Structure formats: C-alpha cells, structure tokens
Amino acid sequence: MILAGALLGTLAMERALVTHDFSLSYVAENNARATPLLYSITGMWSALQGSILLWSLVLAGYLAVMVRYFRSRSTDPLVGWATLTVYSVSAFFFGLMLGPANPFRTIGGPVPADGSGPNPLLQNHPLVAFHPPMLYLGYVGFTIPFAFAVAALVTGRLGEGWLLETRRWTLFAWGFLTVGIVLGAWWSYQVLGWGGYWAWDPVENASFLPWLVGTAYLHSVMVQERRGMLRIWNLSLLLSTFSLTILGTFLTRSGVLDSVHSFTQSAIGPLILGFFGVVVAVGVGLIAWRGDRLRSPGAIDSPLSREGAFLANNVLFAGFAFVVLLGTVFPLIAQAYNGQALSVGRPYFDTMTAPIALTLLFLMAIAPALPWRKASAELLRTRLQWPAWFAGLALLACVLGGVRGLGTLLAFGLGAFAAGAAARQLVLSFRRQGLAGLVGRANGGMVVHLGVVVIAVAFAASSSFGHRGEFRLRPGGVVRFDGHDIAFLGTRTERHPNRVSLVADLRLDGATVLRPAVSQFPFATEAIGTPSVRSSPFDDVYTTIVSPPTAGDPSAVIGVIVQPLIAWLWVGGTLMAVGTFMAAMPGRRRRPTDPASAPLPAAGEGVAVGDSVLVGAPAGAPVPGDPA
C-alpha cells in the first residue's frame, strides 16, 4: 500500500515534469519548456522536495520486498518490530512531504508560461540519471538492517542469527552506496571543471560516512558469525550507519554548511535534525538497556589473528569516520563556541586520512593471510611471501621509474602488497575449486579489495603527478604541456533549446578533438563552464575555457590539467561492484548460520588443504588457506 502510494506520487511528478505542468511550483523551479526529456525526468530528484519523494519511493520499495521476503515469519515478533521500525521511518519521510517538503505545492499566483529550468549543472550530463538513484538505493537500503537490529534489541533475541540473515541486505545496500559514491565522483569530474573528483566537500562526506561505518560492519560481522564476538561493536556500527545516513541528509539539506552540492535551504533542516536525535536516542538507549545480554563467551586470543585484524579494522574505520565527521562539522562547532569563522578544507582531510588509509591498505594485505585464533610467524612468512616480494619489486620499479615522495611510495608499495594478497587468495580458490569456486563471500571480498587497491593507487598517482596550466592562445596557436600538444583551432557558438554555448575546438596531440565550452542558461546569472576530457589508460587530459575570447581579443585562455591513471578510478569502482555481486551470491561454503565445524556442502572436496600445514594446530581448527 505504501509502495502504491509512493509509486503514484512518483508517476504524478514525472508526468507533471514531462508535460511541463508549471502550476506546480516544483516544476516551475526545476523545469522549463526547453529542458530535454532526460533532464525533465531526472528533474524529479534535482531539488529538495523531489529528492524526498525519491527517498520515500525507494524506502517503500525496500519495505515491500522485506515484507514479502519474511512473509513466512511474519508472526514472529522480531519481524514485526522490524517492520514497525521501517514503517516509522517511512512515516517520517512521507510526513515531510505532507508539510514542509511538499513537491506538489501549487504556485501561489498565476501559472507562469515557462519555468526556470533545473540547475544548469544538473542538466548537462547524463550521469544525473544514475548517481542519485544509486546513492539512494544504498543510503535508504541501510534502513532494513537497522530495523532488524532495533527489533533484535527490543525483543532481546540477540543470540540468534538475525544480523547474519540480514547480512545480504546490508551487502546490497553497501554495494549500491559504493557505486553511487563512485558515480558521484565521476560525475563531478566530468561536470564541475576543476579536474578533481573528490574534494572532501560536506555533501560528499555525508555519503562517505555511512560507507565507512558500513564497511567496518560488513567485516566485523564475520567475527560474530565465527566466534560470536564483537556483538556490541556490530550493533553499534549498524545503528551508527543508519544514524549517519540521517545526519548526512540533514547536512545536505539544511544549509548550515556551504557546498557546491547543496540543495536549496528549507525548513526541513530542524525536522531532520530532530529525527536524527530520536534515532540516536533510541539506538543508544536500546544498547544501554540490553548491554548485559551482549556479552560474548569468547575472547580474542592474540592481536595477530583474523579476529584481531577485524578489531583493528573496526577501530581504524571508526577513527576514519570520526576524522571526517569532525572536519566536516568543526567550522560549526568553532562558530558556536566563540564566533570565529574558519574553514576545514581538503588539505586537512588529505593530511589526516592518509595515514589511516595507508594502515588500512596494510591491513588489507595481511588480514586474508591471518588465520583465526592465533598466527605463528612461520605461517605468516609462508603466506605473505609472494605478496611481499611483489610489493618490494613494485616499490623498486616505482623508485627506479622516478616516483618520489614517502606518501606516494607507501601507497604504491602497500597497494601492491594488498593486491598481491588478494590475488593470492583468488588464485588459491581457483586452483582448489575452479571457476565456480570464485563466487562467494571470501573471493567476492578479495575482488572488492582489488578494486579498492586500484582506486587507492589511481588516487595517489593522480594527486601526486597531476599538473595544471593555463595558456593564452590565439586561434591556430599550439602549446606543449606535460607531454601533450594542444592546438587551439578556434571558437564557435552553438545554440541549443535550453542554452547557448561558446565552444572551443582543441586538437590534442594532432588527433583527438576536445570541445570545452562555456554555456549560458536562460535563468542563471553566470555562465557555466563544461570541461572536455580525453581519457586513456595512461592519463587524462582535461581542458576548460578559463577566459573566452572577447570582442577586442580573439585569443582565449585555455586551462589544461593532465593527471595520470584517472580512468583506473572508475575501473576500480567497477571491480568493487563486481566483487560485491560475487560476494552476494551463495558460494560453495557453509551457510553463515551453520557452526564453523560443519562440513562443506560439496561432496568429494572434504577439507581442502592449502599451501602449508599448520603445525601443532588444535583439532577442529580452520583449515590453513581458508579465508573465511
């Protein structure tokens, strides 16, 4: 029913946008007759009220799927509590639409003949059709595991496998969020004109915070599954992930922080903040109430073990999230304390998160090799041998190739180490069980790790070796920059239904033609620049018009930014998506809720033996080389 309502609302809004029904103030502000069809459709989520409508639609969709999936257990009070929680969250968002964020509010006065059109930055690239829905599928998806966590705490049934059953939901939500964030970075790279893809902007941080905590959760829940430990951590992480999605929504929509991504301000800020307070209070209260039931029967024997690594992982990701959150809200705190105005920008985040990121790379390298319970030096030596040598040689190659700088070298070296460890795991699985053995959680996870390494290396490379320059060129002029020749052929004017563009034609290296532009949209006060990029596996050449030619001067100032390995960021993102998909498929492993000593389902495989024998291991210990 809720889904039907949400669908109806969505269809109504889309119809209004596509038919340019300007009697709705939302349509008048975000659509115009000249707006192309694609951007009329995406106009639904281009501004505040519509985005709440999208949120409600996705939430209603998830609710419907959840109810259907658990219908055989619908009489279980735990499922009931979970459903009730999701209903409450839905009520909040639908309620927002009834009042302050009403997308169907009609215009007060006469119906205008034409609307003002969407924000120019939201109508010049097709990615606007993918990034918000993906992001919302991720963001909103965390509501379901949160609801189950609340239900488990309320009913006190914390020993059963509920969190483990909902693991796949969390994985899907996390996967969508990952894809959404990567698409967002790609989109801002293609559209904003500064040549970067991640600026630690408050809105970007708002989407990153739940991702960080969600990643910690996905890893830490494996310890709960294996040894029944870290339950308070897991519940806290899950509750925090959802709380951070609400906090992120507040930061994005309240206008308290200046951002190139922010929506227009409105009165819903205080309401969302109030909801955040309620969510935090409920979460904290529940954990305090049920804290005594969460004590686990085991202990972590040694820091040098898989459990120890996951615990360190939790601490690192929590620290990462803390730093990002602190940096994002600190200007507000300083202002509230003594009125001083200060900014916390990219340099702060880059400096503070680099050590954490490098440590995480290191952890990614050694954790798959660590056995459960306790590791011996000999075991580690054997398992890490190939990855370590790969890393050492890669580091040597980089230094010989001219790479300098401690941070960059560490990123490349540790990245190679982590990639080696992940690849080793995948090769072992392939040798043991063939191609079919590659699906399942452990190997999917290794592919995701590979994706992360690729992104980390690309990030380090493009940050350290990117160069930017500005050149005043006359038509016919050529400039050589960072190994590329850019010839300025001239400019021309293009007229489109929704804008007038001044386009510069550039020829790159005698071959590719690049067309950066400056466009004037009818209701925008300033012209919007559109970059033109040539991507290759090696580097990206990114061109913009800094100053167009004027009446008296035919020369133009062309901006050029050359950054290596940018394309690999998107490859890494794809790898992460593929890995998530692989991890979601049921592998040939035991079900998560079976005890660790249960036999593998496939007959004939028995207990596989890895590439070394654990000397002196107690009986029933996990098999060496066994990643999960």
Add this chain to the structure above:
Amino acid sequence: MVTPVGSRPGPARGRPRRGRTAVVAALAVAAVMAGLIAVLASSPAATDVQARSPLLGKPAPGFSGRDLSGQAVRLSEFRGRFVLVNFFASWCVPCRQEQPELASWYQEHQAAGDASLVGVVFSDSADAARRYQAQTGATWPVIGPDDQVALDYGVRGQPESYVVDPSGFVLVKIVGRVTARGLDLLLARAKAQGA
C-alpha cells in the same frame, strides 16, 4: 568500545560492573551526540555568516583610480564624512533591487553633506556597468572593475557594502542588498556613539 568477556560463572561482583560499563559508555555517546545536535541546531545558514569581516574597526583600505566617467576618485578625499563603498554587478538581482534605495540615500546625504557613496564594479565589465548606471540614473562615482580593491576589501560576492566612518575606519560590512532606512539607522547609531 571493546567487548569485555565472561559468561563463566565468576564472582558476583563481575555482573554489575559489566552492566555499568554499557550504561556509562552509552551515556557518554549520548552526551557527545546531544552536544553535536545542539551545535547543529543553533548554527545559522552558511550564507548569513559572511558579514563578519577582519576589516571591522580597522582603517579602510584606500583606493584611487578613475571612475567610469573618467574622473579621478580617491577614498581619502571622503575623509570627514561617512562613505558607503558598494560592490555591485549589473546582472545581479539584489543589486538591481537596492539601486533605488542607494539613489535616494545618496541624494539625501549628499545634500546634508554627512555621507557619500562610491560604487565599485565587481564581476562585471565597465561597459555594462556604465550602461546600468545610466539606465538607473545613478550619479555617484563608480570605479571600474578592480581586482586589487576587491581583494583588499575581501569581497566574495555581490552586493556587498562597507560603511566607513569619517575618520576612515570600517564600521560595518553588509552582505546583500541595503535599504536607505537601514543605512540611516546605522549612521544615527554611529553618530550617537561619537564616531
């Protein structure tokens, strides 16, 4: 927050300590969150914050140049009167909205001799500004686009106005459009305080 151990039948004093840890930790988290929410709830919108300026109470950065009609203009020649330094652009909507207010304020105080007005073109071309001034019947001196002046005053957008007192110190910075009445109130208060 680490998971303490022990479901072994241990000494009875273990149980209250464990339960207390959870409550204490939860209360600590709740306190921090409450503080954060309080800060977020009381934060003004980012756009309202910019009227703070490090120039307040300091000598106004001087400038000298030619206005749009070619006449020499210097800030120091306004010493002894209040001056409103107004940064604007012809395409900016709030600038257009404040233009009549500025005009009437300028006329009144030019006659009284206690305050004057100097415009500075920001993010616009001199030609467009000249046309705009002619269209709106503005008669006060306007300096053409000057990056150094804009930088000296720390201008981030338009319209922004700086009120300079007769001794040459910056009194107040106003972000957004001004009204004649608002300016008069400012002046009256400054005079009362003995500026």
Add this chain to the structure above:
Amino acid sequence: MTRLAKRSPARWLPWVVLGALVAGALAVGTSGGSAGRQSIDHRVERVARDVRCPQCSGQSAADSDAETAVAVRATIRQQVEQGRTDGQIKRYLADRYGQDILERPPATGVAGLVWALPVVGFVLALTGLAFAFRRWKAQGLGSGPTEEDRRLVEEARGG
C-alpha cells in the same frame, strides 16, 4: 620440521633481503628534497591550494576559474615574485578575507582541537586495545590448553 630448522637463518634471510630492498628504495625515494619543485609556478599552486576561492562554494583558489580565484592567484604570484614566504602571503589574504579563506584551520587556539582530537583519539584507541588484550590474556580464556585440560588428557591416556 625440527625446531632447529625453523629457527635457521635460511628462513629469515629472504625477508631480511626484502626489508633491506624496501628500506633502500624508500630512502632513495624520499631523499633529494624538493629542490626542483621550488619554481614560481609550483609555489603559486601550492599556496593557492591552501586558499579557498572567495566566491565559490568549496573549491580552492588553485582549482577554480572564477574571477576572484584568478585575482587571488595573480596576487599570490606577485608576492611570490617579491620573495615573501607562504606564511606571509596567507596572512595577507586572511587579513582581508578572514581566517576562513584558508583551507587549513590554524593549529592554535580552539581551532587546534581539530588537529589534536584525532591524535588524542588514536592514542586512546591504542591504549584501549592494549588494555583489552591484556585483560583477555590475564583471564586466560582462549587458545591453549589449561592445566585442567592437560590433566584430563593425561588421565585419558592412562598415564
């Protein structure tokens, strides 16, 4: 594998070699200083990256093509050519635009908290972990047979 063989230097040697290789590579990679990078363009970009574009929401003066950003870059270039230090140039801009024009919060006063808190948090986290591990070890739970277990096994073996 006897204990002796496990301890033999042959097992550790490849790792020592690898360690030396890595250390050497890093030493070479971090030496040489930044002599080549002191060109005017580099310095201008380095300073501009630490300054916000005055009229944009969130881009640095190095990244943005807005008028004020271009003006700020020109001013920085002028001052670099006059020989002023990075700190002096940033202070010049902060005196005009306010402290929030700088991308990096100052390290003193209340603002210093944003730098200090993560470090403090890290130290606290490490101490917390150390305490937790020590407590677990002291409680003796986990791997390794206890005396009781050994006695049981001895009994079962009939010894």
